Amino acid sequence: MVSETSFLRRKIPLAISVFVALAIHAPLLIMQLPLRTSYDANFHIFFASHYAQHWFEPWNEKWFAGFSQTTYPPLVHQWIALVSRAIGLDEAFMLVMLLAVILIPVSAYGFARLWVDERAAGYAALLSVFAGTVSFLVYSAGQLPTVLSCTLFLLAVTYFYQWAHAAEWRALLKGLALSLAAASAHHVTLIFGSLIFALPVLWLAMRDRREEGASANAVLGRALVFGVLAAAGIAVVLLPYWISIIQHPIKQVPIPHASRSNLLMNTNIFINYLIVPYGAFLLALPFIVFKGAGHRRLRPLLLAFWFTFILGLGGTTPLPHWILGRAFEILTFERFTLWAVLLGLPIVGLWAEELIDRYSWKAAGGFAIAAVATISLAMGWLTWSPFRPTGGLDVSAVVEFLNRDGHDQYRYLTLGFGNALPKLSTYANAGSVDGEYNSARLLPEMTNYGAAQFTTAKFFGTAGMESLKMMLRHANHYGLKYIFVYDAYYEPLLVFTGWRQIETFNQGAITAWVKDDVPPAHKIISDARPAPWEGVLWGILPMASSVVAILFLILLPDRRLARIGNLLTIPAPEPVYAPEVQP
Amino acid sequence: MKASLALLLVMVTAALIALGWVQSGGVTSHEISAARTPEQAVEALMADVEAHNWNRAYARLADTGTVEKQDFIRDLSGSNGSLRTYSNLQSFTVWPLHATDEDATVRVRMTWSSAIGPMDDVRDLHLRHAGDVWTIDWPKPNFPKVPPQVIPVNYLRWDVIGRNAGDEWGVENVDTPNVRITSMNAIDRPEGLVLVGEVVNEDTVPAYVSVNATLLKPDQSTLDQESSFDMIAHTLLPRQVSPYRIDFPGMRIRQVKSVRMDVKSLLVPASADPVIAVANQKLGKDALGGNVLSGDLLNQSGQNVDIAQVVAAYYDANGKVIWVSNGYVDQALVPDFPVPFAVNIPKDIAPKVESYHLVVNHYSRKNG
Amino acid sequence: MAKMHSLVFVPALALSLVSSAQVPTLQVPARLIAGQAFTIPTHGQGEKTFYLLGPGSVVKRTVELGTEVKVTGAEIAAAGRYLALSCGSDGCSGTDFFVLPGDAVKISFLLHPSRVPVTAHNAINATAFVFDQFHNPVLRPVTVDFRVLPKNGPAFTKSVKTVQGVAWSEMSPAAKEGPVKVIATVGEQEEPRVIQQVASEACNLRIKARRTSKGVEVETDPVRDCHGNAVPDGTIVSVTAVDAQGRTTVDAPVKKGIARTQLPIHGSATISVASGVAIGNEIKL
Amino acid sequence: MTLIAADFGKLGRSTLMSVASMLALAILAPVLVAALRADSIPAVKLNADQIAPRAIEELTGRNVTRDYAYAWRDLAAASESARADLLNDYFTGFAKDKLVRRIADQQKTGVRIRYIDHGHNVRALFYAPDGGEMQLVDNAQLEIEIRDGSKIIYREKVNQQYLVLMTPGADRWFVRSLDQLADHP
The missing domain is CATH 3.10.450.50 (Nuclear Transport Factor 2; Chain: A,)
Incomplete structure (x- = not known):
């Protein structure tokens, strides 16, 4: 049992958690680890590079013979583009990623404070730094927009609570601005995450209001105001995005993704999408379920956690398919693990508080070991994983080839480059018929087959190779003259369809192939090209939403509230709960 | 309430996971793995081959003494850089041909996803009932054994020296090869309009050749454009003739006013080696009753050919090209060892075929 | 072509300066040749901005009035119409003038085709474009000599006058294969090109066959065209054998005038040969 | 929530202010309209x-x-x-x-x-x-x-x-x- 005055009974200041996040992640990001180990870092840098050169022109000729960047909310990419003017693209990505990572404990703390006391929230914040899913999303997935958007939404719902519960207009402004910024950062988080985070908080605000003896109807009314304003704001800020998805709803043949499979059918996938993202968090599952079920206050949080956890299991259960329908085939499910962890952490913080009070240093040590083991597993998995991204491939020789002697008058294709393709596209002037963003693909050679990219065609079996063959068949139409091969698997197809090897790069690891009769590329007319006014909106509103959010946070300081509801707490010396939350 | 909600969540989760397991085929795969019937035994073997689980696949064979494990693997996964080494088993279909209590014959059609597209391989497997399970008699594969020998490389190759970017205009003085389309025939097929014919290199240097066709509407605007793609020998040596076929899926001949043919030729480096003889060509039927042109490919040079492709033109009694088809060979061509091939011919075309002409394309990794 | 001489150039060059304040125009020499430096005198006092705009250059510099504006040869290297403008606070004044090409000293020579069958009549085409040292086309008629130097046979020369800077001629190849050198000359400038006269279709294609342990070895007689020229090495000869097993074909390349191949057949067979559209003899074994 | 605000303060308002200023500058950057290439074709x-x-x-x-x-x-x-x-x-x-x-x-x-x-x-x-x-x-x-x-x-x-x-x-x-x-x- 820990005494009242023990060091272990003190709350952990948020600054400590932020510092720990910095201490762990800053060196790794300075080393630019995600560029070598993650799947999507190059992709986001590629998007950012376009904004760096054409801020108000969302039509990008470098992929898919032209595609619209309004198919992906731009905020993160525009921030990278902006910062890149001072420090370069790769470094800018790392800096923005570091900002997002630092915001995780901040948002975890803010969200946990709605449910539990300061000390438990402090534990939740600190543990969030070590969460396997954070490292997984940062270093393995490279999903910066997911991470940033999630943290912004978490912050937004804390203000949403404050507005709904106490009618604090400053909170309304800040919550709205943060919601718009979060929506501008990531669309999937906007569509699915916002409800998952907001609904339990709405329930909480109504409950707290009732316990104070006031009517919950006012809370509902204010929530409605918030919802309407947020929806209107998001509709305007992301208008070009809505136009693009209404004009071109995703109708392509579903593309297989491991996160959509039954995790129990394959050991590596099981480790990749369950063990690594959750780590020791899995040990806390029984406590989360029983503690969450045991307290009325925590039940909505538990249900949101459970729902998100089940979604994160992908195709292991049929529930995601039932709920999402066709969207199930479009989404990837690793992001749900981050939401599940952030939703579960307040209860884990409570558990930590209880165990530390009861077992003192032993419990603290246990949590420390579990936390370090979790992040270590996630980092170690970068090496042990059989799924290896190729983002670290040196493509400088290919860039140099494409940028000389008029080679950029033609389009190109890579085979076997995997996620080094966006790196090549970032620096090469020529355009490719391939690309790494499934939702922006409109070329029938891609959408009529169940393969994601030409560069990874072989991993999609017959569908992939047929898709690639169809594109090679239409090489003349697209001005596709050059193919760069980093996997000899594709060479026979090229030889039999009339391509000829002309150069080798990287000591023979990459070969360049040419089809001599291909005419120079011409622009492919597409009705997906946004109107100029959309480009102007796209260049101003999302970025403005984040600026406004920052300004509101600075200029409208929070008022000190007497309390927020009836926080769940672990009073000393007996491990019992506050009377109002006794079962 | 506390216990009931927790219990409910646990039970619902367990039920969902169980349902997911059933839906993902977990139960079926468990049953198949038991190999209680001949079909299950072959399906289990194929599932192991698909997963590259060679140990378990080999363990399903009846008499492992007759087939070495390495030979078994080599038989299925290929060797010598053959097309099979660029392939993965994508799917399979199994159906019984004959069964008693003691033995059975099962036909399996393996569809391989390969570097040049899907390929089918049909095999009839004999099985034996041993205890509770059925095991498979895998036929001993017949791999080429080439005696050590020296085969002189005596054929020709051509190199092309490119002009420099800084050269004056007019200095370049090597024209593109002179190639000519000698025949073209438009055929309406159920899958669309098909153009077939032949092209000859009339020059004295090798030519890279690609035949493109544009279908024109009555107002001379473009209806569709396609190319010969892999239905042609792209590199033609002097006086060499190649069939070509251009497919226009979904098009009908009545939609087309005229066709603009465009043969592109370019001077490219080439080699006259290897020379591949096509022996014992004959029209016949395959195991599934389809019409095929079959024969043997014989590599007459000393260098292995990893992957060979046969492109065949079929003529009617008037000498007109009525169809062109191609087929890839999934075994490597080692020197002087015949490798069988078969090229499909549509059922309605086969009776009209009076004659045919084949060319062989090839790929070897060593030469890129 | 003769009508090209009657080209009438439209001289209307309507110069209308924006400036309302008209000042005396710049005085430029009447006749200028590309690459020749010249000066433009100026009058008055103060500074002005001088502009020279031509087909291949734009010059802008501040000039002291009363001094001469020096224009270098490089600044008028491109022939064509130039504008000289002088601008100050009171507006702009200026004039236009033509820079003509210099003497013909360069030639771009195109000789096609690079390989010509010996039977192709008038198939050789020689075209020459004549330029001055700055690649301005020389439009005055000049004589271009095409000297033809066959490997076997007498040399001869064809002289052609240019029309609008172009001279061209057609020639027929000799009956014998081999390279022929053609040199285009204008003034001191010579541009040589070489084309290959090559054999035509194979003629009287014949094969002979003998049995060996591996099957039947088939060999052609030396493959020649109807003029007796050997077809180039690498030419494909298709050998076809029909026996009880079916048909066997080999595309064999000619090497040192002869195509040779091994047919994996053992029983009686009929063997035929073809090269392109030329068909040879048939033998029965 | 008070704590959150306080902690934001600890994170450094001056940093946030400078970031905001940078942003504002960027938004006003002179890249409003890219020069469009004339598409009219002469006769x-x-x-x-x-x-x-x-x-x-x-x-x-x-x-x-x-x-x-x-x-x-x-x-x-x-x-x-x-x-x-x-x-x-x-x-x-x-x-x-x-x-x-x-x-x-x-x-x-x-x-x-x-x-x-x-x-x-x-x-x-x-x-x-x-x-x-x-x-x-x-x-x-x-x-x-x-x-x-x-x-x-x-x-x-x-x-x-x-x-x-x-x-x-x-x-x-x-x-x-x-x-x-x-x-x-």
């Missing part, structure tokens, strides 16, 4: 009645007319924006070299040349027997405006003759030589 009429020694095929005539028009569109856009890269599509050889030099001079001096194109009457004179070169005379009706910075220093309407040499590329005809003709050549 070109081709007369090939006097061509020699080889007649021109109908399709070739159409292509030459189209590509010459595109070349003038690009020449106008390149001269107005001083962007040599716009010449890559339809110019080659001496014509491109000269124009690239002139545009480099334009970039140095700040002079911009604007062509308002009123059409081209083109006569084809020479078409090589092998189809490798075509010579044309173009009677172009142009308005030319010359600016130094924002100031218009010269404007004229002119009928100008050009001697044009075009050569075929992979999918188009390129302008290889484009020379103004004087009345006394």
Whole structure:
């Protein structure tokens, strides 16, 4: 049992958690680890590079013979583009990623404070730094927009609570601005995450209001105001995005993704999408379920956690398919693990508080070991994983080839480059018929087959190779003259369809192939090209939403509230709960 | 309430996971793995081959003494850089041909996803009932054994020296090869309009050749454009003739006013080696009753050919090209060892075929 | 072509300066040749901005009035119409003038085709474009000599006058294969090109066959065209054998005038040969 | 929530302020509207009645007319924006070299040349027997405006003759030589 005055009974200041996040992640990001180990870092840098050169022109000729960047909310990419003017693209990505990572404990703390006391929230914040899913999303997935958007939404719902519960207009402004910024950062988080985070908080605000003896109807009314304003704001800020998805709803043949499979059918996938993202968090599952079920206050949080956890299991259960329908085939499910962890952490913080009070240093040590083991597993998995991204491939020789002697008058294709393709596209002037963003693909050679990219065609079996063959068949139409091969698997197809090897790069690891009769590329007319006014909106509103959010946070300081509801707490010396939350 | 909600969540989760397991085929795969019937035994073997689980696949064979494990693997996964080494088993279909209590014959059609597209391989497997399970008699594969020998490389190759970017205009003085389309025939097929014919290199240097066709509407605007793609020998040596076929899926001949043919030729480096003889060509039927042109490919040079492709033109009694088809060979061509091939011919075309002409394309990794 | 001489150039060059304040125009020499430096005198006092705009250059510099504006040869290297403008606070004044090409000293020579069958009549085409040292086309008629130097046979020369800077001629190849050198000359400038006269279709294609342990070895007689020229090495000869097993074909390349191949057949067979559209003899074994 | 606000404060308002300032600067950055390339194509009429020694095929005539028009569109856009890269599509050889030099001079001096194109009457004179070169005379009706910075220093309407040499590329005809003709050549 820990005494009242023990060091272990003190709350952990948020600054400590932020510092720990910095201490762990800053060196790794300075080393630019995600560029070598993650799947999507190059992709986001590629998007950012376009904004760096054409801020108000969302039509990008470098992929898919032209595609619209309004198919992906731009905020993160525009921030990278902006910062890149001072420090370069790769470094800018790392800096923005570091900002997002630092915001995780901040948002975890803010969200946990709605449910539990300061000390438990402090534990939740600190543990969030070590969460396997954070490292997984940062270093393995490279999903910066997911991470940033999630943290912004978490912050937004804390203000949403404050507005709904106490009618604090400053909170309304800040919550709205943060919601718009979060929506501008990531669309999937906007569509699915916002409800998952907001609904339990709405329930909480109504409950707290009732316990104070006031009517919950006012809370509902204010929530409605918030919802309407947020929806209107998001509709305007992301208008070009809505136009693009209404004009071109995703109708392509579903593309297989491991996160959509039954995790129990394959050991590596099981480790990749369950063990690594959750780590020791899995040990806390029984406590989360029983503690969450045991307290009325925590039940909505538990249900949101459970729902998100089940979604994160992908195709292991049929529930995601039932709920999402066709969207199930479009989404990837690793992001749900981050939401599940952030939703579960307040209860884990409570558990930590209880165990530390009861077992003192032993419990603290246990949590420390579990936390370090979790992040270590996630980092170690970068090496042990059989799924290896190729983002670290040196493509400088290919860039140099494409940028000389008029080679950029033609389009190109890579085979076997995997996620080094966006790196090549970032620096090469020529355009490719391939690309790494499934939702922006409109070329029938891609959408009529169940393969994601030409560069990874072989991993999609017959569908992939047929898709690639169809594109090679239409090489003349697209001005596709050059193919760069980093996997000899594709060479026979090229030889039999009339391509000829002309150069080798990287000591023979990459070969360049040419089809001599291909005419120079011409622009492919597409009705997906946004109107100029959309480009102007796209260049101003999302970025403005984040600026406004920052300004509101600075200029409208929070008022000190007497309390927020009836926080769940672990009073000393007996491990019992506050009377109002006794079962 | 506390216990009931927790219990409910646990039970619902367990039920969902169980349902997911059933839906993902977990139960079926468990049953198949038991190999209680001949079909299950072959399906289990194929599932192991698909997963590259060679140990378990080999363990399903009846008499492992007759087939070495390495030979078994080599038989299925290929060797010598053959097309099979660029392939993965994508799917399979199994159906019984004959069964008693003691033995059975099962036909399996393996569809391989390969570097040049899907390929089918049909095999009839004999099985034996041993205890509770059925095991498979895998036929001993017949791999080429080439005696050590020296085969002189005596054929020709051509190199092309490119002009420099800084050269004056007019200095370049090597024209593109002179190639000519000698025949073209438009055929309406159920899958669309098909153009077939032949092209000859009339020059004295090798030519890279690609035949493109544009279908024109009555107002001379473009209806569709396609190319010969892999239905042609792209590199033609002097006086060499190649069939070509251009497919226009979904098009009908009545939609087309005229066709603009465009043969592109370019001077490219080439080699006259290897020379591949096509022996014992004959029209016949395959195991599934389809019409095929079959024969043997014989590599007459000393260098292995990893992957060979046969492109065949079929003529009617008037000498007109009525169809062109191609087929890839999934075994490597080692020197002087015949490798069988078969090229499909549509059922309605086969009776009209009076004659045919084949060319062989090839790929070897060593030469890129 | 003769009508090209009657080209009438439209001289209307309507110069209308924006400036309302008209000042005396710049005085430029009447006749200028590309690459020749010249000066433009100026009058008055103060500074002005001088502009020279031509087909291949734009010059802008501040000039002291009363001094001469020096224009270098490089600044008028491109022939064509130039504008000289002088601008100050009171507006702009200026004039236009033509820079003509210099003497013909360069030639771009195109000789096609690079390989010509010996039977192709008038198939050789020689075209020459004549330029001055700055690649301005020389439009005055000049004589271009095409000297033809066959490997076997007498040399001869064809002289052609240019029309609008172009001279061209057609020639027929000799009956014998081999390279022929053609040199285009204008003034001191010579541009040589070489084309290959090559054999035509194979003629009287014949094969002979003998049995060996591996099957039947088939060999052609030396493959020649109807003029007796050997077809180039690498030419494909298709050998076809029909026996009880079916048909066997080999595309064999000619090497040192002869195509040779091994047919994996053992029983009686009929063997035929073809090269392109030329068909040879048939033998029965 | 109070704590959150306090902790934001600890994170450093000055940092946030500087980030916000940077953002504001970026938003006001002078990249509001990219210069759009004019897509209007000049009118070109081709007369090939006097061509020699080889007649021109109908399709070739159409292509030459189209590509010459595109070349003038690009020449106008390149001269107005001083962007040599716009010449890559339809110019080659001496014509491109000269124009690239002139545009480099334009970039140095700040002079911009604007062509308002009123059409081209083109006569084809020479078409090589092998189809490798075509010579044309173009009677172009142009308005030319010359600016130094924002100031218009010269404007004229002119009928100008050009001697044009075009050569075929992979999918188009390129302008290889484009020379103004004087009345006394």
